[in-house]
Amino acid sequence: MVKFGQTVSFKRIIINYLLKLRLPADLQLLKYVMSFLNTIFCMYSRLFTPLDLGFTQLKNRVLMGSMHTNLEEAPNGFKRLASFYGLRAQGDVGLIVTGGISPNLEGRLAPNRALMSDQSAVKKHALICDAVHSEGGKVCMQILHAGRYAYQKQIVAPSAIQSTIIPLTPKALTFEEVEKQINDFVNTAILAQDAGYDGVEIMGSEGYLINQFIAQATNQRDDKWGGSYNQRIQFAIEIVKRIRQRVGENFILIYRLSAIDLIKGGSSLNEVIILAQAIEKAGATIINTGIGWHESRVPTIASMVPPGAFASISEKIKNNVTIPTVASNRINTPELAESVLENNWADMVSMARPLLADSHFVAKAKQKKPESINTCIACNQACLDHIFENKIASCLVNPFAVHEDERALVKTNSPQHIAVIGAGPAGMSFALYAAQRGHKVHLYEKSSRIGGQFNLAKEIPGKSDFNHTLRYFEYQLSKHNIAISLDTNVNSQDLSAFDHIVVATGSAPHSPKIAGITHPKVVSYHDVLTGAAEVGTNVAIIGAGGIGFDVAEFLTHDQSFDQIKEFADTWGIDLSLQTNGGLKPQNRSTPTRKIYMLQRKIRKPGASLGKTTGWIHRTSLKEKNVSMLSGVSYDKIDDEGLHINIRKKPRLLPVDTIVVCAGQVKNNKLVNICKETYPNANIHTIGGANNAEKLDAQKAIEDALHLALAL
Ligand code: FAD
Ligand code: NAP
Ligand code: SF4
Numbered sequence: 001m002v003k004f005g006q007t008v009s010f011k012r013i014i015i016n017y018l019l020k021l022r023l024p025a026d027l028q029l030l031k032y033v034m035s036f037l038n039t040i041f042c043m044y045s046r047l048f049t050p051l052d053l054g055f056t057q058l059k060n061r062v063l064m065g066s067m068h069t070n071l072e073e074a075p076n077g078f079k080r081l082a083s084f085y086g087l088r089a090q091g092d093v094g095l096i097v098t099g100g101i102s103p104n105l106e107g108r109l110a111p112n113r114a115l116m117s118d119q120s121a122v123k124k125h126a127l128i129c130d131a132v133h134s135e136g137g138k139v140c141m142q143i144l145h146a147g148r149y150a151y152q153k154q155i156v157a158p159s160a161i162q163s164t165i166i167p168l169t170p171k172a173l174t175f176e177e178v179e180k181q182i183n184d185f186v187n188t189a190i191l192a193q194d195a196g197y198d199g200v201e202i203m204g205s206e207g208y209l210i211n212q213f214i215a216q217a218t219n220q221r222d223d224k225w226g227g228s229y230n231q232r233i234q235f236a237i238e239i240v241k242r243i244r245q246r247v248g249e250n251f252i253l254i255y256r257l258s259a260i261d262l263i264k265g266g267s268s269l270n271e272v273i274i275l276a277q278a279i280e281k282a283g284a285t286i287i288n289t290g291i292g293w294h295e296s297r298v299p300t301i302a303s304m305v306p307p308g309a310f311a312s313i314s315e316k317i318k319n320n321v322t323i324p325t326v327a328s329n330r331i332n333t334p335e336l337a338e339s340v341l342e343n344n345w346a347d348m349v350s351m352a353r354p355l356l357a358d359s360h361f362v363a364k365a366k367q368k369k370p371e372s373i374n375t376c377i378a379c380n381q382a383c384l385d386h387i388f389e390n391k392i393a394s395c396l397v398n399p400f401a402v403h404e405d406e407r408a409l410v411k412t413n414s415p416q417h418i419a420v421i422g423a424g425p426a427g428m429s430f431a432l433y434a435a436q437r438g439h440k441v442h443l444y445e446k447s448s449r450i451g452g453q454f455n456l457a458k459e460i461p462g463k464s465d466f467n468h469t470l471r472y473f474e475y476q477l478s479k480h481n482i483a484i485s486l487d488t489n490v491n492s493q494d495l496s497a498f499d500h501i502v503v504a505t506g507s508a509p510h511s512p513k514i515a516g517i518t519h520p521k522v523v524s525y526h527d528v529l530t531g532a533a534e535v536g537t538n539v540a541i542i543g544a545g546g547i548g549f550d551v552a553e554f555l556t557h558d559q560s561f562d563q564i565k566e567f568a569d570t571w572g573i574d575l576s577l578q579t580n581g582g583l584k585p586q587n588r589s590t591p592t593r594k595i596y597m598l599q600r601k602i603r604k605p606g607a608s609l610g611k612t613t614g615w616i617h618r619t620s621l622k623e624k625n626v627s628m629l630s631g632v633s634y635d636k637i638d639d640e641g642l643h644i645n646i647r648k649k650p651r652l653l654p655v656d657t658i659v660v661c662a663g664q665v666k667n668n669k670l671v672n673i674c675k676e677t678y679p680n681a682n683i684h685t686i687g688g689a690n691n692a693e694k695l696d697a698q699k700a701i702e703d704a705l706h707l708a709l710a711l
Helices: 002-021 026-042 077-090 120-136 174-195 209-214 236-245 269-283 312-316 335-340 353-356 361-365 384-388 425-436 466-479 525-530 545-555 563-571 614-623 670-675 698-709
Strands: 062-064 094-101 141-142 199-204 252-260 286-291 323-329 348-351 417-421 440-446 483-485 501-502 507-510 520-524 538-542 594-596 628-629 632-638 639-647 649-653 659-660 663-666 683-684
Touching: 077 507, 094 120, 094 563, 120 174, 120 507, 120 545, 141 174, 141 252, 174 199, 174 236, 199 209, 199 236, 199 614, 236 269, 252 269, 252 312, 269 312, 286 312, 286 348, 312 335, 323 538, 335 348, 335 361, 417 425, 417 483, 425 440, 425 466, 425 698, 440 563, 520 525, 525 545, 525 659, 538 545, 545 594, 545 614, 563 614, 563 639, 594 670, 614 628, 670 683
Parallel strands: 062 094, 062 348, 094 141, 141 199, 199 252, 252 286, 286 323, 323 348, 417 440, 417 501, 440 483, 501 683, 520 659, 538 594, 538 659, 594 628
Antiparallel strands: 507 663, 632 639, 639 649
């Protein structure tokens, strides 16, 4: 009989063989082969091996990473959080970790942020515990003290040193106040136990208070909590030790340890190992891996971080402790999670946003149906960016996330016949939601594939995860028996059989009124991204919005075969951890093209991009010598290039190609045609066809959901 380890390597050999044959060109065939291989070679067997913690067992190796949702502070928020976490427990997550809860007033990230410092918070937290336990799950509460990352008056830190991301100087804690912080951590852990949690996670990474004690740059104390590395880690050790003493042995204690600080003067590998061993000795049950401080100028979770880029870091901890360890960051598929375990990099895998994107990620993997998973595309648009905008978090690809109580797809009592025209994000989502409600749906698409503009987005370097969304819809539309007519440009079709016609025909590129706009050197972003247009070496991009930035990234990117190496070299990350903080000099390739990106507004380019990703795009393009010009007015385009004015000073950009990325206009011609042809039909517009201004995929999918809920 073939043993477990052998089956996996046999599978690997077959996959390698197929890759050599260049079968990926035939994705359909590869899909069948993979699904066959997965079925016969016990798919994800490591992911679904229970983890024995001695006093308790976790049913699988998936830890749902901590995410703040803003429900923690919303009216009725804990009832809604109970539904949110309960659903993830129903979806078979092995161990859930809640968003960070502060142990005291000074530890809050902002004045209104949730804390647990006395019995008054226990009852509402019990709602979460009950919901998770009733689904057979396990849940730990994260205790987070912001330290100098607090955006509130009571901000404290080991030393009075301001961070680069908060415009407030913290007060240095006195010796007695340090004692108080430790005792408050302990108090909160006891309260969490009272609430019914299975354990707590101590947030010791991402640059929060505990990290601030550990790093020399932020801890310049001369008492027993400062000085040598061994003294600076005592704060962390004392918290774990005292919590363990008070909660007893049968309570999970996860410590989130900063394995790679990604800041100057951060910990060395040797120091990380010393800390991990001390934390184990102090009584931790599990060590979770933290990657980077919030003030680090290195992307750690955004879409340009290659999947699994940081996963191997956890191995350095795992090899030096005996308790289970958890790998983290940009692990978004069960295949990747399984390979992390197979490589022995960690004993568990943390996924946070992937469980926003699909509450039943784990259950679907267990059922060996990875193609049915709604995969997180790491856009941050509806989760992290919402948090920064003080909105309730959700998910771009799953608008039900964190809205489980208000957004259920209830079966309709009066099924309707619905024609949907256009299979972009709006049309696909509407078709799926309407079919899930019991309506009979026919989806028409003029091109040969579903996906609309996502077929362009997926070509952008760092956005290949958009392919997952297309795969997800392909699977779900077929599963829900939605009739699809591709290559069907709806104009004269007979739609009289339908009760409702949903126009989801998207938007068209806006062509600005500039003299010479029809010059042969002017091309559309569509033609650039599909390869239909040739692009020269000197390029001007008109428009510095989301698409302008994406096109600039596309035109300055050289293909690399080792994405993780290229990412690490570009951003100066020492994944081998031979340097303090894991930073090394950046090594960026020089693009062959000279790019100018222009906007009329005087504000900084890319101001409309997401708070958590805009800085990455700006840095990336600046490093590639892209000239970003604001306050531009366009004079004309001719053989010489693009003539512009910047603050009334004329300038010629001697470019050979001009790419227009100047926004979009709605493509809704069909609405009037349908109204005239079918006066009795109900006609609706969604997505770009409804409003192309400020439209993105999140808005398109939200539009689709609202209409599907209303019919
Ligand atoms: P579309 O995606 O335009 O889909 C409309 C569909 O209707 C098309 O498939 C079209 O072929 C079809 N159609 C049109 N007319 C007819 C007809 N007469 N008959 C049949 N079918 C018809 N948004 C984000 O939120 N985040 C991002 O990171 C992001 N990145 C992007 C990157 C690029 C390069 C581009 C181009 C866009 C990006 N977007 C992003 C924007 C996002 O893709 C759009 O907002 C979204 O696709 C709009 O969805 P929609 O369904 O309204 O329209
Ligand atoms: P956009 O973000 O609104 O940007 C349009 C750009 O065109 C602006 O820079 C604007 O700047 C310029 N412009 C507008 N009218 C113009 C005119 N008449 N002449 C010259 N320039 C003009 O729109 P988009 O880039 O087309 O993107 C479409 C949607 O997709 C947006 O909602 C965007 O957020 C979304 N998207 C998001 C991402 C992402 O990563 N999150 C990526 C791609 C797309 P001035 O008016 O100052 O000139
Ligand atoms: Fe992932 Fe984007 Fe959803 Fe956030 S909004 S969970 S990053 S897909």
